[in-house]
Amino acid sequence: MTTGTRGGAGGESAGLRAALSGLTTRGRSFLAAGLAAAVCAFVLGQTALLQVGLLITVLPLICVYALHRTRYRVSGSRRLTPVRVPAGAEARVQLRMDNVSRLPTGLLMLQDRVPYVLGPRPRFVLDRVEPGGRREVSYRVRSDLRGRYPLGPLQLRLADPFGLVELTRSFSTYDTLTVIPRTEALPPVKLAGESGGFGEGNQRSLALAGDDDVIPRGYRYGDDLRRVHWRSTARYGELMVRREEQPQRARATVLLDTRQEAFEGAGPDSAFEWAVSAAASSLLHLLERGFSVRLLTDTGDVVPGEGGGGFSAGAGESAEAAGLMLDTLAVVGHSDGSGLARAYEAVRGGQEGLLVAFFGGLDEEQAGLAAKMRQRGGGAVAFVLDPAAWTGRAPQDSAGGPAEQRLRRLREAGWTVVPVPPGAGFGDMWRQAAAGAPDAPWGPAAATGTSAGGRS
Structure with missing residues (x-):
C-alpha cells in the first residue's frame, strides 16, 4: 500500500x-x-x-x-494460525508491516477489523520504521459461536507529532477464520449392526473382490518390484508400478436434522448446537476408524459431494473430507423445511452401511419417514433430542405417551434409539448406543461427563 x-x-x-x-x-x-x-x-x-x-x-x-x-510505501501482511479452530479455542493473528520506501515513517497506528464476536478491535502504535525495516505485532481471537468470520481489512492510520491530523488508509485483503463445532473423542466401541472399516463384517466379501487399478503410479520406496509395470516405465522414463487392490471401505452416513420446528432455543447450550457438535464428533470418529463417510441433512444436501454417492474417498483423502464436512457444520443453520422427505429419498437410494442420525422433535409423520430410512444392509442409530426438555419445560408426553410411541416405532423398525437428556455427554450416549440403548425416558442427564462440545 x-x-x-x-x-x-x-x-x-x-x-x-x-x-x-x-x-x-x-x-x-x-x-x-x-x-x-x-x-x-x-x-x-x-x-x-x-x-x-x-x-x-x-x-x-x-x-x-x-x-x-507524505509518501510512505508500506506493505502489510496477516498470518492466521490456525485457520480452523474449535469453538472456544483461540487463534493467533500475526501482522507484519514492511517499510519498502527509502524514507523512515512517522507515527503509525494499526487497526485490524474483526467481528464483535471475536473480541474488541486490536490497535497498535508503531513509532518509527526505518527504511527497509519491518515490525511484527500479534493478537488473539476466540469465539464461543461457530461460524466463518472475516478478519480485515487492515487499516493504517497516519498521524502528525502533535496529534492534530489522522489519515486512514486501508488494505484490500482479508482472511477468514472458521470456527468449527466442538468435538469429543469417542470411545472405540462397536455399534449394533455396524460393520468395521475396510470391508470387515458385511462388507468383507466385497473387499476381497477389489480390482486392480488400470492406471499405474510412480514407484515408492518399499514397493514390491514384482509389481513394476515395464511398459509404463519405458513410456514415462521412470519406474511405474501397478496399484494395489483397493478394498471397498465400509460406509457410514451421518444424518443431521436441522428443521427449525424440531428444535427450540439458541446459544451454545441449546439442543441444536449439541446435535451439531455430536454430528461433528461422529464424523471424525468414523473417519478415524477407516469408514467412508458422508454428511446428510434433512434438506437432502450431501457433503463432501454427489460424486460416488457423496461418500469420502480413499484413506489418503480423509483429512480433506473431514475439513470439508467440519466447514459445512461450522455454518449450518436451521432449515426452512418441515419434513424429512428429502433425506429419506437420499437414504433410500440403496446406499448400504451404518446410519447415525440426530433428530429433534418428531411428529407421527416424520417418525414414519425416519423408520423407513432403516436399511437392511447396515446398522442404524438415532439420537433423539426432545425440544421441550432442552428448553426447561416439562416433557409433553409421559411414559407410554405419543412421543414414546414414536421412539418405539423406530425401535421396531430396527433403529437403536438413544433419547438424549439435557446436558448429556455424547461419549456416554455413544456407549449407550453400543450397549443397545435400553429403553430410557427423557430426563436429566444420568451420567456425568463432558458434553459433545466439551473437548476440542
Missing part, C-alpha cells in the same frame, strides 16, 4: 479535502481557537493577539499539508 499518492489537479484537491476531514478533535479545536483569537484581535486592535491567532490557525493546516504530501 502506498500512502499520500497524488495525481492531477482534481486528485490533488480531493486529497486535500480528505486530509482536512482527517482533523482530530484537537486539530479542530486549534482552528476554532485561532480564528476566534484573530477575530478578537481585529476587533480590539491587538497585533500580538492577531499573531498568536494566526499561528494557532496555521499550525493544523501545516500538519494537514505535510501529512498529505
Whole structure:
C-alpha cells in the first residue's frame, strides 16, 4: 500500500479535502481557537493577539499539508494460525508491516477489523520504521459461536507529532477464520449392526473382490518390484508400478436434522448446537476408524459431494473430507423445511452401511419417514433430542405417551434409539448406543461427563 499518492489537479484537491476531514478533535479545536483569537484581535486592535491567532490557525493546516504530501510505501501482511479452530479455542493473528520506501515513517497506528464476536478491535502504535525495516505485532481471537468470520481489512492510520491530523488508509485483503463445532473423542466401541472399516463384517466379501487399478503410479520406496509395470516405465522414463487392490471401505452416513420446528432455543447450550457438535464428533470418529463417510441433512444436501454417492474417498483423502464436512457444520443453520422427505429419498437410494442420525422433535409423520430410512444392509442409530426438555419445560408426553410411541416405532423398525437428556455427554450416549440403548425416558442427564462440545 502506498500512502499520500497524488495525481492531477482534481486528485490533488480531493486529497486535500480528505486530509482536512482527517482533523482530530484537537486539530479542530486549534482552528476554532485561532480564528476566534484573530477575530478578537481585529476587533480590539491587538497585533500580538492577531499573531498568536494566526499561528494557532496555521499550525493544523501545516500538519494537514505535510501529512498529505507524505509518501510512505508500506506493505502489510496477516498470518492466521490456525485457520480452523474449535469453538472456544483461540487463534493467533500475526501482522507484519514492511517499510519498502527509502524514507523512515512517522507515527503509525494499526487497526485490524474483526467481528464483535471475536473480541474488541486490536490497535497498535508503531513509532518509527526505518527504511527497509519491518515490525511484527500479534493478537488473539476466540469465539464461543461457530461460524466463518472475516478478519480485515487492515487499516493504517497516519498521524502528525502533535496529534492534530489522522489519515486512514486501508488494505484490500482479508482472511477468514472458521470456527468449527466442538468435538469429543469417542470411545472405540462397536455399534449394533455396524460393520468395521475396510470391508470387515458385511462388507468383507466385497473387499476381497477389489480390482486392480488400470492406471499405474510412480514407484515408492518399499514397493514390491514384482509389481513394476515395464511398459509404463519405458513410456514415462521412470519406474511405474501397478496399484494395489483397493478394498471397498465400509460406509457410514451421518444424518443431521436441522428443521427449525424440531428444535427450540439458541446459544451454545441449546439442543441444536449439541446435535451439531455430536454430528461433528461422529464424523471424525468414523473417519478415524477407516469408514467412508458422508454428511446428510434433512434438506437432502450431501457433503463432501454427489460424486460416488457423496461418500469420502480413499484413506489418503480423509483429512480433506473431514475439513470439508467440519466447514459445512461450522455454518449450518436451521432449515426452512418441515419434513424429512428429502433425506429419506437420499437414504433410500440403496446406499448400504451404518446410519447415525440426530433428530429433534418428531411428529407421527416424520417418525414414519425416519423408520423407513432403516436399511437392511447396515446398522442404524438415532439420537433423539426432545425440544421441550432442552428448553426447561416439562416433557409433553409421559411414559407410554405419543412421543414414546414414536421412539418405539423406530425401535421396531430396527433403529437403536438413544433419547438424549439435557446436558448429556455424547461419549456416554455413544456407549449407550453400543450397549443397545435400553429403553430410557427423557430426563436429566444420568451420567456425568463432558458434553459433545466439551473437548476440542
